[in-house]
Structures are given as C-alpha cells and as structure tokens.
Amino acid sequence: MTTQAESSSERLSVGGHRVTAPRRAILDAIARAGGPFTIEELTSRVPAVGRATVFRTVKLLQESEVLCRVILEDGSVRYQLSRGGHHHHLICSECGTVTDFSDPELDRLIHENAGSAGFQLDAHSLELYGRCASCA
C-alpha cells in the first residue's frame, strides 16, 4: 500500500525490531495522516492498539529517525514523519500544519552568532509560528 509505511517498517526490522501487526497499523495511520499529529489523534485512529503500545512505538520511531517531535508554543507535543536532513518549521496556529524549510544562509548566521558568544553549538531549533498560506 503506502510506500512510506513499508520503508518505515523496513527501517524497524533493519534496526533489529520486530514488525508486528500493531506496529504496521500505527505506521499506516501515520502515513494516512499525512501531516503532524498528536498521540491522542494517533491512538484514536488505531483503536485496536493499546495506548501504551502507541507511546512505545512512537518513541521507537523517533529513535529510528522515522518520526520527529515538534514542540508547540504552548509546550504541547506533536509528531510527524521526519524529512531527514536539517530543517526548520513553519507551524500554523490555526490548522496545526507543520511545513519544513531550510536556508543555508540562516544556518550560517546561527553558527556565526554562537561562535561570537564562545558557544560550542551542538544543535538548534527554529520554529516559526503564525498562519499558513491557506489559513491566512
């Protein structure tokens, strides 16, 4: 069916994890969602699977770099398929959609700022909040 779900389950088995029915169901639901989601939403899309398993699987998928976690302004948590590579987020406060973007010049400036503060940079996150093109 969904190529995404298949490649994700491959990444699981390569990582030495079992590909079980609950996990497949969760991966399908994520692929179908097609965007950012909360654990709450994911759980309701896979009623046959226990809450704990959803949590455990999402954590596993993060570790396998299939999913990435996005923290909203209010501290609430969402997940979405990770696009891989370094990028930033445009987060729509109306529909919740998270769009990725990247800008080498932006990253250069970020490193420059860190450097001039004597700061040894490990990671950084840049989240833009507002309204996306279709909601504005």
Next chain:
Amino acid sequence: MTTQAESSSERLSVGGHRVTAPRRAILDAIARAGGPFTIEELTSRVPAVGRATVFRTVKLLQESEVLCRVILEDGSVRYQLSRGGHHHHLICSECGTVTDFSDPELDRLIHENAGSAGFQLDAHSLELYGRCASCA
C-alpha cells in the same frame, strides 16, 4: 535588598496585584538564583511557600513579563528573568545557563523565509543548544 526583586514587585502592584510575603519571598529567590530555574528548584528555595502558590506566582510573573519560559530540547521547562525585547537563547546542556542574543540580520532572514512560504508570521523562537564558553 535586590533591586531586581523590588522592581518586579512594583510591576506586580502596578498590574493591580497584591505584594504579599510569599510573592516577595519568591521574587527574592528568583533574583538570588541569578539564572534559569525549574519550578522544582524554586519551590525548594522557598520552603515556607506552598507549591500551588509558586506555580500561581510564576504564571503571574510570566503574564507581567517579569519571567519568560524556556523549553529545553527534551521538552522540560525552565524560567528566567525576562530581558525584555526580542531575543534568542543559547542554552548550555551542561550547566543549564541560558544566554540571550539577538541579531537583526537573523530576524530579517527569518521574516524573508516566512514570506516566501506565504506564511503570515506571528512569532518565532530560536534556541541554540550546546556548551557555553565556560563549560566547553
């Protein structure tokens, strides 16, 4: 004593809030901390004050723009005296210190990126994680 605590309590009374003993104790503790802190730490520094009051006061101080909230990579929450004005954070993963910086050019690029994605920007947060000058 601390000028900071005094000016903060002024901001409270100007906002129509009472300056009570617990609130003064909390403001003192924050001023003494001199850096970012968790609710947990703050509570233990003011043993005479109830947990709920610490939470309520910290929320009040955020609304009064005395404190700002910083969310770390792992989703945990810290607070620190707000420097006012727009700025970003350098967060040391070793000692937890949060240093502010700002860069107009950086902000310009951020708005540019939002604009070219058709995104109507309300706010943004940029957090740099790594090790500060003294820890590196």
Next chain:
DNA sequence: CTAGATGCAAACGGTTTGCAACTAT
C-alpha cells in the same frame, strides 16, 4: 470591609512501567 491570595489535598492529563500472556523470528 472585601476582593484577592494562600495552603492543603484532591483532581488532572499526559506519559511510563510492572507484569503475565502472546508472537515474530
């Protein structure tokens, strides 16, 4: 005097964990 603030303990919401039963490999 009285609206606002406090402390306590109970409630809460999201996440995790212990455990016995199950299953992919």
Next chain:
DNA sequence: ATAGTTGCAAACCGTTTGCATCTAG
C-alpha cells in the same frame, strides 16, 4: 524456543483546581 512485544491497570510527575481561611489594600 525465546527474546521481544503487547495490553491492561496502576504508578508517576508536573501542573491545576476547589475550598475554607487569611490578609493587603
């Protein structure tokens, strides 16, 4: 066969809330 996985319910942890009491203004 057996280590990994699951579901359930209970535990957890940070935060909020209801309520009776107290106090700054």
